[in-house]
Amino acid sequence: MIFNLTSVALVVVLACWLVFALSFLLRKKPPVTSDQKRDFGSIPGVLLQALSLLIVFSIWRPLNTSLVSFSKAAAVILEIVAMVSAIASVLLVIAAVKTLGKEWSITARVVSGHKLAMRGPYNFVRHPIYTGILGMLLASGIAISYWPALLAAIAIYFGGTVIRIRSEERLLRETFGAEFEAYSRRVPALLPGLY
Numbered sequence: 001m002i003f004n005l006t007s008v009a010l011v012v013v014l015a016c017w018l019v020f021a022l023s024f025l026l027r028k029k030p031p032v033t034s035d036q037k038r039d040f041g042s043i044p045g046v047l048l049q050a051l052s053l054l055i056v057f058s059i060w061r062p063l064n065t066s067l068v069s070f071s072k073a074a075a076v077i078l079e080i081v082a083m084v085s086a087i088a089s090v091l092l093v094i095a096a097v098k099t100l101g102k103e104w105s106i107t108a109r110v111v112s113g114h115k116l117a118m119r120g121p122y123n124f125v126r127h128p129i130y131t132g133i134l135g136m137l138l139a140s141g142i143a144i145s146y147w148p149a150l151l152a153a154i155a156i157y158f159g160g161t162v163i164r165i166r167s168e169e170r171l172l173r174e175t176f177g178a179e180f181e182a183y184s185r186r187v188p189a190l191l192p193g194l195y
Helices: 005-025 038-057 074-101 128-144 149-177 179-188
Strands: 035-039 108-111
Touching: 005 074, 005 128, 035 038, 035 149, 035 179, 038 128, 074 108, 074 128, 074 179, 108 149, 128 149, 149 179
Parallel strands: none
Antiparallel strands: 035 108
16 A cells, blocks of 8 residues: 555645645735734743644654554544544634634734624634644644643643633723623633533
8 A cells, every 4th residue: 555544644634734824824914904902911822832833743753653553443543533633623723714804913912993703613612713723733743743742732732822812802801891701601712612
């Protein structure tokens, strides 16, 4: 056989990362808006999220080996989970970036004319881009890394994401008040049923 499922999973995950990057680089640039409020307290969260990705991508296991070696069935299931997670995550991120438009930013901010995003993927989670990146992190860890590195990366990613969510939601509460409070009671922050 020329390829195995492990190789296919790796190619799918890397292709999804390419599409992920292109969704930001090639998105229709919205008109330039001025910041109404910005919170640079989200920067440590950005750095922790980046560190989590660095951990997964710097600790590669040998190519054509699976995350688990004790069961071929478990390995196949995990490789399928990696591919499905990567594809679903990149689609979620694309939809979220499109929904946000001019409001998207790396750091927490509110722009002039800012509208509270509550449609599309924002109807299911308040921070779908972070949910999507978590899915991509999981897919990447399954496809290329080792269990300890993946678990450490997920813990670090979660810590960074909580910092970013708190920073962003502080601005949203100040800006939208009761509207944001009602939205946050109805929609989970990152993962339905968990957080």
